[in-house]
Every structure is written in structure tokens, then in C-alpha cells.
Amino acid sequence: xxxxxxxxxxxxxxxxxxxxxxxxxxxxxxxxxxxxxxxxxxxxxxxxxxxxxxxxxxxxxxxxxxxxxxxxxxxxxxxxxxxxxxxxxxxxxxxxxxxxxxxxxxx
Amino acid sequence: xxxxxxxxxxxxxxxxxxxxxxxxxxxxxxxxxxxxxxxxxxxxxxxxxxxxxxxxxxxxxxxxxxxxxxxxxxxxxxxxxxxxxxxxxxxxxxxxxxxxxxxxxxxxxxxxxxxxxxxxxxxxxxxxxxxxxxxxxxxxxxxxxxxxxxxxxxxxxxxxxxxxxxxxxxxxxxxxxxxxxxxxxxxxxxxxxxxxxxxxxx
Numbered sequence: 597x598x599x600x601x602x603x604x605x606x607x608x609x610x611x612x613x614x615x616x617x618x619x620x621x622x623x624x625x626x627x628x629x630x631x632x633x634x635x636x637x638x639x640x641x642x643x644x645x646x647x648x649x650x651x652x653x654x655x656x657x658x659x660x661x662x663x664x665x666x667x668x669x670x671x672x673x674x675x676x677x678x679x680x681x682x683x684x685x686x687x688x689x690x691x692x693x694x695x696x697x698x699x700x701x702x703x
Numbered sequence: 704x705x706x707x708x709x710x711x712x713x714x715x716x717x718x719x720x721x722x723x724x725x726x727x728x729x730x731x732x733x734x735x736x737x738x739x740x741x742x743x744x745x746x747x748x749x750x751x752x753x754x755x756x757x758x759x760x761x762x763x764x765x766x767x768x769x770x771x772x773x774x775x776x777x778x779x780x781x782x783x784x785x786x787x788x789x790x791x792x793x794x795x796x797x798x799x800x801x802x803x804x805x806x807x808x809x810x811x812x813x814x815x816x817x818x819x820x821x822x823x824x825x826x827x828x829x830x831x832x833x834x835x836x837x838x839x840x841x842x843x844x845x846x847x848x849x850x851x852x853x854x855x856x857x858x859x860x861x862x863x864x865x866x867x868x869x870x871x872x873x874x875x876x877x878x879x880x881x882x883x884x885x886x887x888x889x890x891x892x893x894x895x896x897x898x899x900x901x902x903x904x905x
Binding site: 599600601602603604605608609610613614617620621624627628631632638641642645646648649652653656657660661668669671672675676678679682683686687689690691694 | 720722723727730731734738742744745746748766769774778781784787788791874875878885889892896900901903904905
């Protein structure tokens with residue numbers, strides 16, 4: 597007897613979890629390695645770890661949370677995208693404003 | 704509850720199942736939690752160079768240690784997922800074992816983090832020493848507090864599933880906790896990247 601319920605998210609599978617775990621581990625190890633050996637210049641390292649973080653976010657959202665665009669899960673996806681947007685505005689906006697204020701104070 | 708009586712079995716119409724709607728409700732809470740963390744990240748990012756004469760975070764961070772914390776949390780997400788698979792198959796013992804393992808891994812993370820905080824404070828880099836450290840402790844501490852609540856919740860559910868069995872109510876509760884637990888690992892991706900890795904890069 598299956599104890600599953602309809603969640604609006606995709607079906608959980610062993611393959612999905614293992615794949616998600618392995619990919620997350622690879623991205624994590626790579627990010628730590630790049631910084632530990634100081635392999636690139638500062639700007640490139642910033643970009644590398646950021647890209648890896650976003651890649652791991654996508655992996656975890658797809659393979660662990662099983663967020664998809666299905667009819668049942670539409671509103672989960674929409675609210676998630678909106679939240680990302682709000683995050684960008686909050687963080688980006690704060691950085692921009694404070695940077696400007698710092699500049700105006702110093703010049 | 705009355706919703707279960709009304710919606711039971713009538714999934715062929717265009718209304719979402721009651722379960723999916725409830726999951727959406729919890730998901731929306733999680734989205735607000737995401738916005739909370741966004742404000743803490745924004746504050747940390749803006750203040751991270753305001754050291755007030757203190758040492759940069761770079762000097763305090765041990766990346767191997769942070770990798771250890773990360774491994775604990777990532778692994779705990781896998782073990783929780785395996786627990787959910789056991790729940791779906793109705794394997795009660797496997798479920799309980801995976802949950803207990805998840806709790807242990809989660810506790811490993813929290814213990815490591817508390818130890819790091821105590822170490823920082825004893826070395827004279829507590830949250831009150833500078834704006835940067837306030838930002839650090841607030842962001843990382845809030846995440847750690849969420850993990851602690853998650854562990855408490857998980858222990859509660861372990862006892863509850865022993866009492867109530869693997870019924871629909873428990874499945875829903877495990878679903879919510881699963882989303883919460885996954886969410887915390889996702890936030891941690893950004894904590895270790897932005898606070899620790901970028902802290903070391905400089």
C-alpha cells in the first residue's frame with residue numbers, strides 16, 4: 597500500500613536523490629577546492645563560486661524538492677520565482693544603495 | 704477534519720487536492736522565510752567590511768571545518784529523503800532509522816556551529832565587536848537556529864509516527880518537515896558561499 601500523498605511536487609525517487617546528492621557534493625567540493633588552492637584571481641573566484649552555488653541551488657530544487665512546472669505544482673513554481681525576484685531586489689538594491697551612500701560620504 | 708470528508712476521492716474535478724493545497728500553504732511560509740534570509744544576507748553583505756578595527760573574517764575561517772559542517776547538512780538531506788522513500792513504502796523501521804540518522808547528522812552540524820561561535824567569542828570576535836561580526840552572527844546564527852528547530856520538530860515526529868503510525872496525517876507532516884529541511888540546506892549553500900568562501904577570497 598503506497599503511503600504517498602499528492603504534494604504538487606514531483607515524485608520522489610531513489611535515483612533522483614542519489615543523483616542530486618552526488619551533483620551537490622561535486623559542486624561543493626569544487627567550490628571549496630577553487631578557494632582553498634587560490635587558483636584564480638579574485639574576480640574569477642567570485643564568479644566561479646557564485647555559479648557553482650546557483651548550479652547547486654537548481655540541482656537541489658529539482659532533485660530534492662522536486663519542484664516542477666506541472667499543473668498541480670504551478671503555484672509552488674510561481675511563488676518561488678517571485679521570491680527569487682524579491683531576493684534580487686532586496687539584496688541587489690541594498691548593495692547598490694549602500695555603495696552609493698558610501699561613495700557620497702567619501703567624495 | 705471536515706476537509707478530508709469533503710475532498711476524499713473526488714480528485715477528478717479541477718480543484719487541487721486538499722493535500723497539495725496544504726503543501727502550497729507551507730511552501731508559501733517557506734518563501735517568506737526565504738525573504739527573511741534575503742534581508743539577513745543583504746545586511747551581512749553591506750556590513751562585511753565594517754570591522755571596527757577587528758580582524759577580517761578571512762583570518763578566522765577554517766575552510767575544512769566549514770566543509771565538515773556542509774557535509775553533515777548535505778548528507779542529512781539525503782538520509783531524510785531516504786526516510787521519505789521508506790515512509791512511502793510503509794517501512795516503519797527503515798523510516799525511523801533514517802530519521803534518527805538525520806537527527807544525528809543535524810546535531811553534528813549544530814554542535815560544530817556552536818563550537819565555532821564559542822571559539823570566535825572567546826577569541827574576542829563576538830557579535831558586539833563590530834558591525835561585520837553582528838552581521839555574521841545574525842545570519843549564520845539564524846540559520847543555525849532554524850536547523851535546531853528542525854531537529855526538535857524531527858524528534859517530535861519520530862515519536863508521533865510511533866504513536867499514530869504512517870497515516871496520511873503523518874505523511875503530510877513529514878512532507879512539510881522535508882521541505883523545511885531541504886530549504887535549510889539550500890540557504891546553507893549561500894551561507895557557505897557568501898560568508899565563508901567569499902570571506903576567504905577577500
